[in-house]
Amino acid sequence: MPLEHLPNEIIETILSHLALHDIRNFRLTSRASASTSSHHFKSFLRRKHVDVTESSLRSFLQATNPGHIGSFVTDVVLVGVVNNPKWLNRRIKDPTDGHKxxxxxxxxxxxxxxxxxxxxxxxxxxxxxxxxxxxxxxxLLAEAFTNLMVPNHDERPGLRSLTLEVVVYRLDAEQRLPPADGGSWTLIWQAAAATFHTAMRALAASQMPLQELDVYSHLSRCSLACTELSAVDIESNGLTASLASLRSLSISFSDRIVDMRKHHFDITGDSADDVDWGDPAQDEERSDDEIEAELLDTSNFTGLARFLHRCTALEDLELHVFKLITSGLDNLYVRRDAYLHSILAINTPFPYLRRLTLRGVRARGPDLLAFIKALPIRELRMVNVKLLVGTFAPIFDYCVSHEAALERLYLDDLFDPNPLAHVYFDGETGKPTRIDFKRPCSNLLERTGMDVRRAIPYFTPVGTRLTENPRARRMWKWRRRAEYGPP
Structure with a gap:
């Protein structure tokens, strides 16, 4: 029996296990085969990675012209490119340098x-x-977005998702490195900011309807400085239209980038920085008052709140805070709790929000409780959340109440203040990190359905080690440093 005479259900099952190359070959066997496999074939064309380079953007624009293959695209990954010359410069200056x-x-x-x-x-x-x-x-990007809004058969106009990423060229001109292996964090943050603004301006110019936006939320060692959110022309009618259609937003933002020194000396955080550390000018630092004025500038915090204020149709929100650690900065007054406070102050309604994820957030206990209470969420995830004032007790009590009506709860690595102490959940064994306690406990709690209604007993041992296993402790610290800072 010819293959195309098989029942559609069997052909669909076969195609679901084939790679793109094999589906292409199947489509060439007959017109009927091409028609049958069209759905699976188009699924490989829906997601497109586009570098922020002129050649890549022009190719993307050409592909999205009506009738071209790019008209099937529904998910775009916009990739900022870092051309980091630090290591190559150092190697050329001294080929015997043991640095690499x-x-x-x-x-x-x-x-x-x-x-x-x-x-x-x-x-x-x-x-x-x-x-x-x-x-x-x-x-170029705005024109491509405009092309994607031309109706294509039964496809909805516009994009389903836009994801922002960054890659680095450092060791040579061919190897693409992730930010975690890309050297200079300063260059990575600059590329992240430039790519973000390119995307926002293109959305504004095209008024592209967008359902999902991911801004570096799942990249290690890459984030958007909080001041960049304040620099967005949020009043643009075109951008307002795009953000109004968002159903899902995931965003990683960091502290403001602050230079402690009076002179920059081209220090980028790359291990190959060519700096004369013996120069006395290196020790000249700006005054604490000048630095604190930058750290407390309201634009550091209000940009996020103003951005979220335009996203009132959200159903899923993820906020990831990346902590930039600069030498000497922790001795100054840093308002990391002001992000959440500013969101509360602007009183943004989220009538459709069902899922909230907070990662790396620092907050006052009353602010965090008020924020959660104001949302009609059914799922709450909190990872590496630290309270600066108050305790988690009233927050946990609300989460398990019938008033909250949560259906899923995920808590991992929470910290109570005064003094800072790791939260351990009694009776939980999902991710044990201590072996010297006399009772089962874990710093991870995960519940679903009616199980969410059970009380959450917890304790915060002070002055104890994270784990009894030194290797596990090093791995935990490395993972947290890559995800939450320093750069």
Whole structure:
């Protein structure tokens, strides 16, 4: 029996297990096969990664023209590109430098290749800066978004999701590195900010309807400085239209970037920074009053609140706070609780919100309780949340009450203040991190359905170690540092 004569259910099952190349071959066997497999074939075309480079943006625009294959795209991953020349510069200056001696090709051929890679990175950066200066990035992306709003068969116009990411070129001109392995955190934060603004301006220009927006929420060691949210033209009619259609928002934002020194010296946080640390000027620091004025600037906190105020149709909200740790900064007054306080102050209604995730948040207990109470959520996730004032007791009491009506609760690595202490849940065994307690306990609590209504007994041992296993302790600290800071 010819394959195309098989029942559709069997063909659908076969196609669901095939890779894109095999589906292409199946489509070539007959017109009937091409028609039968069209749904599975289009599913491979829905998600598109687009680098913020002129060549990539132009290719994306061309692909989205009516009748072209890009018209099937519903999910776009916009990728900011960091061309980091730090290590190549250092290697060329001193090929015997043991700073990265694990890299091959230290001889003349290796040096020539390193120089060629460096020249290419520098040319890419010049091309990028020229594109940004002329606004070409926004124009090309906005035109592509506009193309995607042309009705395509039974597809809804616009995008289902837009995800922002960052990649780094550092060791050579070909290898794409994630931010966690990309050296200079300053260059990564700059690329994250530039990519975010390109996306926001393109949305505003096209008035693209958008259902889901993910701003670096699941990238390690990459976040959007809080001041960048304040720089968005939130009053733009086009952007207001895009944000009004959002159903899901995940966003990672960090503290304001503060330079403690009077002179910059091209310090980017890269291990290959070429800095004369013996220069006395390195020790010249700005005054505490000047730095604190920047840290307490209201624009650090109100940008997030104003942004969320335009997203009133949200059903799913995830806020991830990345803590930037700068030498000497923790001795100053940093209002990390002001983000949540500003959201409460602007009184944004979220009538449709059903799922809330808070990661890395620092808050006052009364503010956190008031925020949760104001939302009609059915699922609450809190990870690495620290209270600066109050305790979790009233928050837990509300979460298990019938008034809250929660259907799912996930709590992991919570901290009570005075002094800062890890929260351990009595009777929970999902993720034990202590083995010296006389009773079963864990810093992870996960409940669903009617199980959410049970009381949450907990305790906060002070002055105890995170874990009895040194290797596990190092892994925990590394994971938390990559996700929540420092850079």
């Amino acid at each position: 001696c694990d890299m091959p090709g230290v001889g003349p051929e290796g040096q020539a290749r390193a120089q060629a890679d460096l020249d290419l990175l520098m040319q890419r950066q010049r091309d990028y800066e020229r594109m940004r200066a002329t606004g070409t990035d926004v124009t």
